[in-house]
Amino acid sequence: MSIRGKAAIVGIGETPTDRLGSKPGEPRxxxxxxxxWALHLALADAGLRLKDFNGQGLGVTIPTAYxxxxxxxxxxxxxxxxxxxxxxxxxxxAGSVSLLGQMGAGIASGMIDLALGIGAAAPFAxxxxxxxxxxxxxxxxxxxxxxGANSKIxxxxxxxxxxxxxxxxHLGKIAVAGRYHASLNPAAYLRxxxxxxxxxxxxxxADPVRLLDCVLPANGGKxxxxxxxxxxxxxxxxxxxxKGFGERSNPSYGPRAGSDALVMGIKDAGKxxxxxxxxxxxxxxxxxxxxxxxIVVYLQIEDLGFCAKGDLSYFERTDFTFKGQLPxxxxxxxxxxxxxxxxxxxxxxxxxxxxxxxxxxxxxxxGAKTGLVSGLGVLxxxxxxxxxxxxxxxxxx
Amino acid sequence: MAEATLKKPLPVLTSEAKPFWDAAAxxxxxxxxxxxxxxxxWTPRPACFECGSERVEWTQLSGKGQVYSFTVIRQVVGRAAxxxxxxxxxYVVAWIDLDEGPRMISNVIGSPVEDVKLGMKVAxxxxxxxxxxxxxxxxxxxx
Numbered sequence: 001m002s003i004r005g006k007a008a009i010v011g012i013g014e015t016p017t018d019r020l021g022s023k024p025g026e027p028r029x030x031x032x033x034x035x036x037w038a039l040h041l042a043l044a045d046a047g048l049r050l051k052d053f054n055g056q057g058l059g060v061t062i063p064t065a066y067x068x069x070x071x072x073x074x075x076x077x078x079x080x081x082x083x084x085x086x087x088x089x090x091x092x093x094a095g096s097v098s099l100l101g102q103m104g105a106g107i108a109s110g111m112i113d114l115a116l117g118i119g120a121a122a123p124f125a126x127x128x129x130x131x132x133x134x135x136x137x138x139x140x141x142x143x144x145x146x147x148g149a150n151s152k153i154x155x156x157x158x159x160x161x162x163x164x165x166x167x168x169x170h171l172g173k174i175a176v177a178g179r180y181h182a183s184l185n186p187a188a189y190l191r192x193x194x195x196x197x198x199x200x201x202x203x204x205x206a207d208p209v210r211l212l213d214c215v216l217p218a219n220g221g222k223x224x225x226x227x228x229x230x231x232x233x234x235x236x237x238x239x240x241x242x243k244g245f246g247e248r249s250n251p252s253y254g255p256r257a258g259s260d261a262l263v264m265g266i267k268d269a270g271k272x273x274x275x276x277x278x279x280x281x282x283x284x285x286x287x288x289x290x291x292x293x294x295i296v297v298y299l300q301i302e303d304l305g306f307c308a309k310g311d312l313s314y315f316e317r318t319d320f321t322f323k324g325q326l327p328x329x330x331x332x333x334x335x336x337x338x339x340x341x342x343x344x345x346x347x348x349x350x351x352x353x354x355x356x357x358x359x360x361x362x363x364x365x366x367g368a369k370t371g372l373v374s375g376l377g378v379l380x381x382x383x384x385x386x387x388x389x390x391x392x393x394x395x396x397x
Numbered sequence: 398m399a400e401a402t403l404k405k406p407l408p409v410l411t412s413e414a415k416p417f418w419d420a421a422a423x424x425x426x427x428x429x430x431x432x433x434x435x436x437x438x439w440t441p442r443p444a445c446f447e448c449g450s451e452r453v454e455w456t457q458l459s460g461k462g463q464v465y466s467f468t469v470i471r472q473v474v475g476r477a478a479x480x481x482x483x484x485x486x487x488y489v490v491a492w493i494d495l496d497e498g499p500r501m502i503s504n505v506i507g508s509p510v511e512d513v514k515l516g517m518k519v520a521x522x523x524x525x526x527x528x529x530x531x532x533x534x535x536x537x538x539x540x
Contacts, residue, residue, distance in 0.1 A: 136440050139408035141502050143532060144490060145482040147474050151490050154468035159492075162466070162515045183523045206470045256446050257428075257439040257499035261466070261492070381440055382492070 001278050004099070004107035005397025007115075008232040008239035011046025011225035012350045013170040017189055017218040017338035018021040021125025028125035031066070032078045032272035034221030034340070037091050038308060039079055042116070042223040046139030047236040050080060057103045057226070059087035061095035065128050066117070067123070075118065085112050089342070091249060091387035093290060095119065096222070096346035098389045100373075101245040103226050113228040117344030123189050133151040136240075148291065150206035150214070157208050158296040160262055164310035166298070168373035172199035174213050174294050174328070175335070182332025182362040184322075189216060189337040202271040204360020215295045218338025222346035224353070229397060241357045243279070243370070245380025246272025250380065251388060258382065265388030266374055267303040276390035281357055284392075286327040286355055287366040288348035290376040291335050294383070297328065300374055302391075322363045345375040352393050370394040403481035407530050416455045421531040426521050428499060430456040439499040442484050458529040460521035462535070465500060467491035469510045469526050489513050507536040 003222055015037045021028035029037075043049065056082055060072035070075065072088045087102045091097030094115055103115035131141065146152070160166050181187035194212065202212040232239035251265030274280075281304075289300045296317070301307065305324060307314035320328045331337060331351040334344045353369045356362050360368070371393050378386035410418050420427040429438040431445035431456070432452040444451045471487045473479040489505040491513070505513050506522070519535035526532055 121459075128525050135409070136410065138406075139414060140440050141412065142406050143526070143530075144502055145405075145470060145473075145479075145485060145488060146490050146502065147470055147472075147479060150474070151468050153468065155466035155492050157492075158468065159515070205473070207471070209468075253496060255436060257437045258494065259500075261500075267482035383501065390521050 002339045003104045003108045003245060004243050004276050005229065005241050006018055007104040007226050008236045009224050009349070009353050009393070010227045010230055010237055011042045011048065012240055012353050013041030013043070013045060013223040014187070014347070014350050015221045016187065017220035017340065019124050021122065021219065025321070025377065026181050029122060029219065030126060031120045033119060033120050034080055034122060034219065035075060038118060038120060038221035039116070042225050046223065046225045053116055054082045055084040057085045057087060057106050057112045058083035059089055059099035059103050059115060059117045061089035061099070061119030061342045061346070063094070063119070063121040063343065065123060065341060071119065076179055081116070081160055083353055085298045087117070090233065091389060092374070093342050093345045094377040094387040094389040095342050095374035095393050096349055097373055097375030098247060098387070100226070100242055100349065101247055101389065103352060104242045104245060107226060107228050112119065113231045114222045115226045116223060117226065117346070118221070118223040118264040121341030122219040122342055123217055124219050138260050140381060147206065149379055150209055154206040154209045155297060156261055156384050160295060160299070161208065163262065164262045164312065166312060169196060170312055170315045171213070171294050171298060172196040172321065173200060173315060174297050175199045178291070178329040180334045181330050181363050182325040182336035183380055184234045184361070185331045185337070188332040188336050188340040190332070197204050210216045210291065213345070215334045215339045216336065217342050220338060220343065222340070222350060224346065224349055235306045238395065240353045240393050240395065241397045242277070242391060243394045243397070244273035244277030246270060246276065246391070247389040249387045252383070261384055262299065262309070263384070264299050264303045264384055266300045266390060269390040270372070273390040275393050277394070279370060279392060283370050284372050286330055286365045286371045288330065288352050288373045289328060290345050290348060290374045291329060291333040292339070292376065294335070296376065299384070301328070304372070321367045322360070327365045330360060330365060342377065348373045348375070356393060356395050369396065399518040403464060405435055405526065407482040407527055410529060413443055417441055418530060421530065421533055422525055426458045426460045428458055429457045430493070437497060437499045443514070458495060459486050461538070462493045462495040462519055464505060464513065464515055464517045465492040466515060467505060467513055480529045483528065491535070493519060502531070504534045506534050
């Protein structure tokens with residue numbers, strides 16, 4: 001079963017991101033307000049009305065700090081939609097890419113011909129408490145004083161440096177390319193260009209993870225609208241087709257009790273997505289990779305097969321800017337634009353759409369026709385990331 | 398409540414993990430092993446997560462292993478309960494590859510944090526946290 005060319009993105013909406021609300025008296029917005037804002041931006045972009053979504057698809061990413069199991073339905077209530085097919089983006093930060101597959105399959109089935117993918121979070125403005133933790137984390141990690149994702153990724157990064165000789169110069173190149181693109185993106189949050197030396201000099205957060213390795217938590221909302229190709233052709237913006245989709249949750253490389261922590265499920269999710277799209281690596285004009293940390297971007301480039309594992313020379317010779325051989329993070333990524341919890345990953349879908357429409361402004365990848373987007377979520381015991389989703393998007397079905 | 402009196406978060410003694418914690422209280426490191434495919438199962442599971450067999454048995458391990466990777470916690474962040482770890486800073490959170498194969502998250506103790514290295518050989522010791530809970534931690538082996 002393939003969903004190649006059977007659904008297309010026809011509208012996008014992205015609110016500005018901010019970090020307001022942590023200080024008393026600071027202006028603040030709720031998740032509901034960011035959701036509504038993102039929705040109305042997407043409706044205006046697509047030329048659709050709220051009513052068009054009744055009886056159609058609604059997919060909602062479930063944020064980490066809002067432990068309310070009926071959240072997707074509550075979002076329908078907030079927005080005033082009566083969906084005929086309610087999708088829950090429950091793969092953490094991979095949610096928005098997962099929803100491209102879920103809702104794309106819904107549209108391909110013919111049961112619906114329109115779907116809204118949406119997510120928002122306001123971690124600085126709303127305080128829901130810590131929420132529940134997965135059992136393994138609660139029982140076998142936290143009692144040892146682990147400090148969340150930073151600790152886990154620090155161990156991944158140190159092991160990669162140990163096994164392959166990866167240096168801060170290799171990793172810093174990813175950070176510098178992302179910030180360079182952010183400097184060309186008026187919607188980015190961190191826009192001052194940085195050098196490799198700035199990266200090396202940034203504060204150690206969780207040795208060897210530094211401040212400029214880490215994603216930037218933020219408030220914000222993001223949305224996209226997916227339609228059947230027939231419906232897409234009648235709308236105002238050029239359709240951006242879902243050409244391929246692949247997902248792996250709970251991946252394991254080696255025994256499950258001791259998986260290779262340097263390989264990501266992106267390896268298989270990417271292969272499936274690229275096979276569905278019937279494309280080669282050389283057909284891909286850009287990558288928008290889920291970026292909670294710089295090392296995670298690095299691992300994905302390896303695992304997608306752009307180079308062999310541990311091939312340092314590939315990273316030394318490749319230009320990752322929008323003018324280069326393999327443009328990545330062309331809007332600056334979440335590291336520079338902000339991460340509103342699990343809605344953050346939607347940023348990569350939206351930037352891919354802009355590039356494929358030719359709306360990339362000063363950072364437009366020349367002649368972009370095909371791009372690859374990834375989403376990652378969840379940090380399971382003993383592994384890197386537990387939910388890995390990949391979509392190939394393009395100007396042609 | 399003063400930070401110094403904050404209690405560290407303890408594991409929930411779930412029914413599938415209780416034999417692990419019971420053994421730890423006896424200074425023994427045990428894990429489930431599948432009697433059909435012989436895979437080790439960690440963390441505790443209701444059945445084998447490799448082949449699906451329900452014939453799993455608790456097996457004692459050597460308690461020896463090596464450091465696969467680690468980080469040094471120099472600052473507590475995030476959840477309120479993390480504050481209870483402040484007096485321990487700096488400390489090492491590590492992935493330990495046990496000689497039998499499974500990988501555990503634990504702490505390397507009994508060594509200056511600067512001396513912890515990847516590949517360092519370590520052996521389990523148990524630290525009591527509550528009447529029921531003894532946490533398996535790892536100390537460098539004297540060569």
